Amino acid sequence: xxxxxxxxxxxxxxxxxxxxxxxxxxxxxxxxxxxxxxxxxxxxxxxxxxxxxxxxxxxxxxxxxxxxxxxxxxxxxxxxxxxxxxxxxxxxxxxxxxxxxxxxxxxxxxxxxxxxxxxxxxxxxxxxxxxxxxxxxxxxxxxxxxxxxxxxxxxxxxxxxxxxxxxxxxxxxxxxxxxxxxxxxxxxxxxxxxxxxxxxxxxxxxxxxxxxxxxxxxxxxxxxxxxxxxxxxxxx
Amino acid sequence: xxxxxxxxxxxxxxxxxxxxxxxxxxxxxxxxxxxxxxxxxxxxxxxxxxxxxxxxxxxxxxxxxxxxxxxxxxxxxxxxxxxxxxxxxxxxxxxxxxxxxxxxxxxxxxxxxxxxxxxxxxxxxxxxxxxxxxxxxxxxxxxxxxxxxxxxxxxxxxxxxxxxxxxxxxxxxxxxxxxxxxxxxxxxxxxxxxxxxxxxxxxxxxxxxxxxxxxxxxxxxxxxxxxxxxxxxxxxxxxxxxxxxxxxxxxxxxxxxxxxxxxxxxxxxxxxxxxxxxxxxxxxxxxxxxxxxxxxxxxxxxxxxxxxxxxxxxxxxxxxxxxxxxxxxxxxxxxxxxxxxxxxxxxxxxxxxxxxxxxxxxxxxxxxxxxxxxxxxxxxxxxxxxxxxxxxxxxxxxxxxxxxxxxxxxxxxxxxxxxxxxxxxxxxxxxxxxxxxxxxxxxxxxxxxxxxxxxxxxxxxxxxxxxxxxxxxxxxxxxxxxxxxxxxxxxxxxxxxxxxxxxxxxxxxxxxxxxxxxxxxxxxxxxxxxxxxxxxxxxxxxxxxxxxx
Amino acid sequence: xxxxxxxxxxxxxxxxxxxxxxxxxxxxxxxxxxxxxxxxxxxxxxxxxxxxxxxxxxxxxxxxxxxxxxxxxxxxxxxxxxxxxxxxxxxxxxxxxxxxxxxxxxxxxxxxxxxxxxxxxxxxxxxxxxxxxxxxxxxxxxxxxxxxxxxxxxxxxxxxxxx
Numbered sequence: 001x002x003x004x005x006x007x008x009x010x011x012x013x014x015x016x017x018x019x020x021x022x023x024x025x026x027x028x029x030x031x032x033x034x035x036x037x038x039x040x041x042x043x044x045x046x047x048x049x050x051x052x053x054x055x056x057x058x059x060x061x062x063x064x065x066x067x068x069x070x071x072x073x074x075x076x077x078x079x080x081x082x083x084x085x086x087x088x089x090x091x092x093x094x095x096x097x098x099x100x101x102x103x104x105x106x107x108x109x110x111x112x113x114x115x116x117x118x119x120x121x122x123x124x125x126x127x128x129x130x131x132x133x134x135x136x137x138x139x140x141x142x143x144x145x146x147x148x149x150x151x152x153x154x155x156x157x158x159x160x161x162x163x164x165x166x167x168x169x170x171x172x173x174x175x176x177x178x179x180x181x182x183x184x185x186x187x188x189x190x191x192x193x194x195x196x197x198x199x200x201x202x203x204x205x206x207x208x209x210x211x212x213x214x215x216x217x218x219x220x221x222x223x224x225x226x227x228x229x230x231x232x233x234x235x236x
Numbered sequence: 237x238x239x240x241x242x243x244x245x246x247x248x249x250x251x252x253x254x255x256x257x258x259x260x261x262x263x264x265x266x267x268x269x270x271x272x273x274x275x276x277x278x279x280x281x282x283x284x285x286x287x288x289x290x291x292x293x294x295x296x297x298x299x300x301x302x303x304x305x306x307x308x309x310x311x312x313x314x315x316x317x318x319x320x321x322x323x324x325x326x327x328x329x330x331x332x333x334x335x336x337x338x339x340x341x342x343x344x345x346x347x348x349x350x351x352x353x354x355x356x357x358x359x360x361x362x363x364x365x366x367x368x369x370x371x372x373x374x375x376x377x378x379x380x381x382x383x384x385x386x387x388x389x390x391x392x393x394x395x396x397x398x399x400x401x402x403x404x405x406x407x408x409x410x411x412x413x414x415x416x417x418x419x420x421x422x423x424x425x426x427x428x429x430x431x432x433x434x435x436x437x438x439x440x441x442x443x444x445x446x447x448x449x450x451x452x453x454x455x456x457x458x459x460x461x462x463x464x465x466x467x468x469x470x471x472x473x474x475x476x477x478x479x480x481x482x483x484x485x486x487x488x489x490x491x492x493x494x495x496x497x498x499x500x501x502x503x504x505x506x507x508x509x510x511x512x513x514x515x516x517x518x519x520x521x522x523x524x525x526x527x528x529x530x531x532x533x534x535x536x537x538x539x540x541x542x543x544x545x546x547x548x549x550x551x552x553x554x555x556x557x558x559x560x561x562x563x564x565x566x567x568x569x570x571x572x573x574x575x576x577x578x579x580x581x582x583x584x585x586x587x588x589x590x591x592x593x594x595x596x597x598x599x600x601x602x603x604x605x606x607x608x609x610x611x612x613x614x615x616x617x618x619x620x621x622x623x624x625x626x627x628x629x630x631x632x633x634x635x636x637x638x639x640x641x642x643x644x645x646x647x648x649x650x651x652x653x654x655x656x657x658x659x660x661x662x663x664x665x666x667x668x669x670x671x672x673x674x675x676x677x678x679x680x681x682x683x684x685x686x687x688x689x690x691x692x693x694x695x696x697x698x699x700x701x702x703x704x705x706x707x708x709x710x711x712x713x714x715x716x717x718x719x720x721x722x723x724x725x726x727x728x729x730x731x732x733x734x735x736x737x738x739x740x741x742x743x744x745x746x747x748x749x750x751x752x753x754x755x756x757x758x759x760x761x762x763x764x765x766x767x768x769x770x771x772x773x774x775x776x777x778x779x780x781x782x783x784x785x
Numbered sequence: 786x787x788x789x790x791x792x793x794x795x796x797x798x799x800x801x802x803x804x805x806x807x808x809x810x811x812x813x814x815x816x817x818x819x820x821x822x823x824x825x826x827x828x829x830x831x832x833x834x835x836x837x838x839x840x841x842x843x844x845x846x847x848x849x850x851x852x853x854x855x856x857x858x859x860x861x862x863x864x865x866x867x868x869x870x871x872x873x874x875x876x877x878x879x880x881x882x883x884x885x886x887x888x889x890x891x892x893x894x895x896x897x898x899x900x901x902x903x904x905x906x907x908x909x910x911x912x913x914x915x916x917x918x919x920x921x922x923x924x925x926x927x928x929x930x931x932x933x934x935x936x937x938x939x940x941x942x943x944x945x946x947x948x
Contacts, residue, residue: 305912
């Protein structure tokens with residue numbers, strides 16, 4: 001396939017040119033249009049789960065996740081209609097209501113992507129009933145801590161563990177609302193034999209679900225770690 | 237083996253069967269077995285011997301006749317006399333009367349001409365008439381002739397053209413043109429290519445595909461081999477629910493027979509075409525019926541759907557082009573090849589050809605498996621075929637399309653069965669379930685039941701379906717315990733609309749249908765629950781509601 | 786050879802038959818559950834090791850599909866169908882009656898481990914709703930009286946002759 005040919009499309013009325021095979025999200029970003037997302041992270045395989053990056057494509061009644069949909073020649077994309085804005089607000093509200101998101105007592109306060117998006121999109125209250133899950137916090141590991149009550153199931157940690165670190169300690173158990181991130185056979189983190197303690201999961205976590213004991217959050221969060229490593233690998 | 241061999245087998249088998257004046261077909265499908273079908277079969281075999289008529293009367297074990305409420309059902313040919321609720325005790329009387337004296341025993345006959353009159357049996361053409369465990373039976377009624385015709389006289393493009401001409405649309409729910417889909421996979425550059433046949437009926441209240449597999453497994457296999465020739469696939473999988481032991485057994489046997497007769501494997505019927513088939517077992521996940529989730533499951537992973545594009549026609553199993561087709565769709569294929577696309581267009585509507593199988597259940601007089609031409613109305617199904625509501629109760633609603641279908645009231649019963657008409661009234665074709673509710677059902681509780689189902693079955697990947705449905709359940713819990721507020725109805729509508737548009741796969745995109753249709757047609761019941769704290773069916777407001785945990 | 790050795794040998798045959806393919810994980814889990822009755826942690830470690838899959842992946846798959854059981858089931862299993870037709874026809878009352886009569890909860894077993902109760906989403910016996918499955922035998926058009934009597938008979942060690 002001719003991967004390196006350029007194609008042109010319109011994003012929010014602006015004509016842009018990108019390499020064929022680029023996703024709509026990347027095409028928009030490279031041209032200064034930021035589409036909100038929580039599960040996507042450069043360097044990781046796109047997931048398409050959080051549904052924040054949904055965009056409209058002229059000619060289709062369906063919405064498309066910008067992170068997984070490749071840009072096509074001649075496409076007309078709208079990233080910020082009123083409908084999309086209201087859906088994004090709903091998504092943030094649902095994530096906030098699903099588990100415990102109390103910013104004031106969260107380790108990631110001020111360094112949280114969910115909080116930042118809520119501010120940016122103007123979500124100032126949650127009309128739906130909020131659920132306060134009571135999952136025990138696992139601090140059995142020497143320095144890594146997971147508080148599943150703050151998890152938004154973006155799977156960045158699972159993907160970075162599998163693709164970048166290559167050990168696949170993390171995965172999911174159960175399904176639907178009972179879905180949780182697990183280590184090995186649902187063991188406590190301290191008992192995990194496969195975990196290398198590489199800290200990448202804590203670095204990429206968009207919220208305060210995985211963090212490092214006794215380390216300042218500004219030290220921990222290096223969300224570009226996956227992008228950095230992937231780029232280095234590709235250059236080699 | 238080649239075409240002439242198939243013809244020879246058919247002739248031999250027909251001659252063998254002609255030697256018998258009578259044929260007793262005992263339905264041994266999942267519907268009749270719990271009521272003692274095997275004992276009845278044995279009793280017939282014994283009675284025929286004892287009464288000395290084994291030379292003129294053949295006793296056969298067959299698949300479902302379609303009348304699952306009167307099992308064990310026994311069909312006597314010639315004349316298609318259908319005996320109902322046969323017990324080993326009255327077998328001798330039936331054989332004595334019908335076979336020895338030649339007079340049907342009317343007191344045991346099922347007198348219900350209406351049930352069959354409006355049906356058109358294409359997919360279920362052989363159900364209840366042939367022995368699914370004998371490939372000769374299938375060949376004797378024209379089985380594998382279509383495959384032979386394809387391989388000897390048609391090009392792959394010709395096959396696709398014929399299917400496109402027929403107007404056949406996928407029976408799995410979405411209704412995509414089958415010919416177009418085959419064309420897409422055929423044109424994809426990558427190899428190898430795969431076929432996955434979907435037999436994962438996870439919907440509660442649906443058993444059409446299971447019955448088909450039990451009654452006529454070779455029709456599915458023949459359809460798959462023809463498809464493999466058209467798109468040049470060499471490997472296929474049938475993804476089947478592990479809860480269907482009888483269907484699994486029937487398919488395993490049929491695959492083994494097809495392999496031994498050179499209908500599967502290398503050089504099929506002496507040609508260059510190569511195709512191999514394997515069963516894959518589901519493990520209790522409704523979402524695995526979704527196109528991309530089924531692929532994950534066949535690959536041995538969590539059945540979480542992934543966004544499309546890329547479409548499976550280009551990147552499916554292990555990233556290779558893959559054709560995913562429901563088994564009912566595949567069973568239509570041999571008929572179309574044999575009789576031509578134009579013939580097939582004679583059934584149903586111009587833009588929606590052919591027939592559709594439905595499992596008809598709930599509060600209805602004649603539950604069972606039915607096959608109707610597209611374009612028939614719901615009223616005809618409920619009253620003419622189904623025979624109306626039992627015990628003098630009033631009709632309330634009909635659920636069309638499974639757990640994510642619509643709850644439709646009396647006023648839209650004249651809606652036709654086709655993809656677009658059903659969509660207009662708020663339902664979907666789904667995988668073919670029709671459940672009739674009488675006045676004892678509460679529509680709020682019904683919507684709540686389906687929401688519970690979809691929550692349980694959500695894969696948990698995307699926010700709208702996972703978190704959205706759970707919040708919808710909160711609202712239902714409030715309403716059902718008398719704490720609902722009028723504002724909740726608006727929130728229900730708003731969240732439902734969001735879930736439909738923002739969800740990743742078909743499960744989330746259709747899950748709110750029961751909520752939206754009950755709000756559309758039975759809004760007064762919601763208001764009653766909220767304002768008057770009253771449930772006219774007397775189901776809600778009980779102290780405790782047992783959850784599914 | 787102990788029972789354990791025999792079972793392990795059976796599992797090894799299944800693994801071999803599937804060429805130790807990662808994609809055959811579901812088939813292998815099905816067979817393993819058939820051989821052992823349920824899937825415990827050690828078994829999962831074993832399977833993960835044999836297929837060279839991360840343990841968390843295997844655990845994730847097992848917990849995703851409701852058919853796989855990680856707890857030891859009772860000697861006899863009664864499964865109530867919670868499909869639409871059965872729900873409409875009142876299977877809920879039957880479930881409650883079983884819970885009360887035998888003092889157990891859905892998903893659990895009796896104290897003596899003789900009987901466990903589970904739910905399933907539609908066994909496809911909708912025309913005979915409500916349906917309850919007792920040790921592989923479908924009881925169609927069930928009432929709570931019939932079901933409880935059949936369970937009693939099975940618990941008393943009588944073979945069920947009605948089919």
